[in-house]
Amino acid sequence: MPQYADIAIIGAGAAGLAAAIFAAESNPSLQISLLDGAKSVGAKILVSGGGRCNVTNQKVTASDYHGSRKIIDRILRRFTEDDTLRWFDALGVPLQTEPTGKLFPVSNKARTVLNALIDRCQKLSITLLTQHRVQSITYQEPTFVIQHAHGILQAGTVIVAAGGRSLPKTGSDGLGWDLVQQLGHTVTPTCPALVPLLLDASFFHTELSGISHEVTLITRVNERVVDRRTGSLLWTHFGISGPVAMDASRFWVLAHEQGHHVQLHLNSVPQSTHQDVENWLMQASTLPGRQTIQALLVERLPSRVAIQLAKFLNPNLGLTPVNLLQKHTRNALTHALTNLPLPVTNSRGWNFSEVTAGGIPLEEINPSSMESKKIPRLYLIGEMLDCDGRIGGFNFQWAWSTGYLAGYHASRAYKDKNTQETNTHE
Numbered sequence: 001m002p003q004y005a006d007i008a009i010i011g012a013g014a015a016g017l018a019a020a021i022f023a024a025e026s027n028p029s030l031q032i033s034l035l036d037g038a039k040s041v042g043a044k045i046l047v048s049g050g051g052r053c054n055v056t057n058q059k060v061t062a063s064d065y066h067g068s069r070k071i072i073d074r075i076l077r078r079f080t081e082d083d084t085l086r087w088f089d090a091l092g093v094p095l096q097t098e099p100t101g102k103l104f105p106v107s108n109k110a111r112t113v114l115n116a117l118i119d120r121c122q123k124l125s126i127t128l129l130t131q132h133r134v135q136s137i138t139y140q141e142p143t144f145v146i147q148h149a150h151g152i153l154q155a156g157t158v159i160v161a162a163g164g165r166s167l168p169k170t171g172s173d174g175l176g177w178d179l180v181q182q183l184g185h186t187v188t189p190t191c192p193a194l195v196p197l198l199l200d201a202s203f204f205h206t207e208l209s210g211i212s213h214e215v216t217l218i219t220r221v222n223e224r225v226v227d228r229r230t231g232s233l234l235w236t237h238f239g240i241s242g243p244v245a246m247d248a249s250r251f252w253v254l255a256h257e258q259g260h261h262v263q264l265h266l267n268s269v270p271q272s273t274h275q276d277v278e279n280w281l282m283q284a285s286t287l288p289g290r291q292t293i294q295a296l297l298v299e300r301l302p303s304r305v306a307i308q309l310a311k312f313l314n315p316n317l318g319l320t321p322v323n324l325l326q327k328h329t330r331n332a333l334t335h336a337l338t339n340l341p342l343p344v345t346n347s348r349g350w351n352f353s354e355v356t357a358g359g360i361p362l363e364e365i366n367p368s369s370m371e372s373k374k375i376p377r378l379y380l381i382g383e384m385l386d387c388d389g390r391i392g393g394f395n396f397q398w399a400w401s402t403g404y405l406a407g408y409h410a411s412r413a414y415k416d417k418n419t420q421e422t423n424t425h426e
């Protein structure tokens, strides 16, 4: 077991593996140790993208993330989605773009991604220490003392890539924040993001379990709209999931945890306003024949959703002919179609969340290198930072970009130091 490393990286997830590879490639003579508490690394990579690993997106901008966008933009520009594509190609993992813009390995297997990263680490002689959970890091100038499950490792430079708290059974359980707080960093309030939401049992979601359709979700905090997004919603036995619900969840969860009044509203006929729907219902009522409300709704909604929505308002509504609709019922139906309050009781929590909202403020790091502004030669990367992306490969891109910057600069700092020393001796 090594006693010293030039660069010690805490956490061998996506960000830590990337940092290790880029550090070793920039300066192959360095001793690099990658410590992880888990028995086998990369668990999150393996479960990602339904086991296919959505590595990045064809277009990545700071607006795909929540956090300090100016800083996020500076970081992403230094290692872009195109760099990711080329890098994986060089690692022997060609990527392909799907119509949604998401990039997956051609193999369609997350395992290919993880194996390529681990193989590259081995080729570069990076020491991978699994079951080495780090309990504390202290800075005793000029070295760091890392206390881990099997003893102590001293290091000239430390990169912390310990993740957030999403899916804690993979090894990222929030301890990383304690480690950096001990070193003087702060952590903003954190909560699960990209997480399914639970609905009150009295609602009709259980009847719709398994159905997905295009909707708009609107989040209001203290009556003010903070988020509005359109996409695919999946009804489940517990509530709602699918990309649009997952992306919206951070707003509901954050506001809820901060004690604000938060409401989620559903528009089941996306792109249509209250007025559009009212016009549609009025027009339908003038048509010949006795079309029922249910039959009319089915023109725009999956039939089970149409039936349950009408039933929710009134058990007899579905079979009522459209032309017999009274004004107050038409208003209630229009409202239910465009602005239905969803009785969210909570999120499914950390065990089902894909990412963490909140973390170490980006203002505490130097965005051109990911070096801490508080302690020299300490670098902070990946999900533990206060930045979370939407669904679509953006969170891995954040891991690759921040990993690249920290790995490259941590290693270059040694090169620069060696060059200076050589020059002094001449």
Ligand SMILES: Cc1cc2nc3c(=O)[nH]c(=O)nc-3n(C[C@H](O)[C@H](O)[C@H](O)COP(=O)(O)OP(=O)(O)OC[C@H]3O[C@@H](n4cnc5c(N)ncnc54)[C@H](O)[C@@H]3O)c2cc1C
Binding pocket: 010, 011, 012, 013, 014, 015, 016, 035, 036, 037, 038, 041, 042, 043, 044, 045, 047, 048, 049, 050, 053, 054, 055, 056, 132, 133, 134, 135, 161, 162, 163, 164, 166, 167, 170, 171, 172, 173, 174, 175, 176, 353, 354, 355, 381, 382, 383, 384, 392, 393, 394, 395, 396, 397, 399
């Ligand atoms: C189910 C699921 C699916 C996802 N799908 C996608 C997707 O398809 N595309 C996408 O872009 N994003 C996806 N994500 C998000 C993405 O996986 C994460 O954002 C990304 O893996 C974060 O990388 P990281 O290296 O910062 O942290 P992590 O991957 O969490 O790695 C942190 C590592 O640090 C280790 N560690 C923690 N504390 C310590 C300690 N004290 N000592 C030693 N080691 C420690 C952990 O064991 C872990 O290995 C998904 C997430 C989940 C949960």
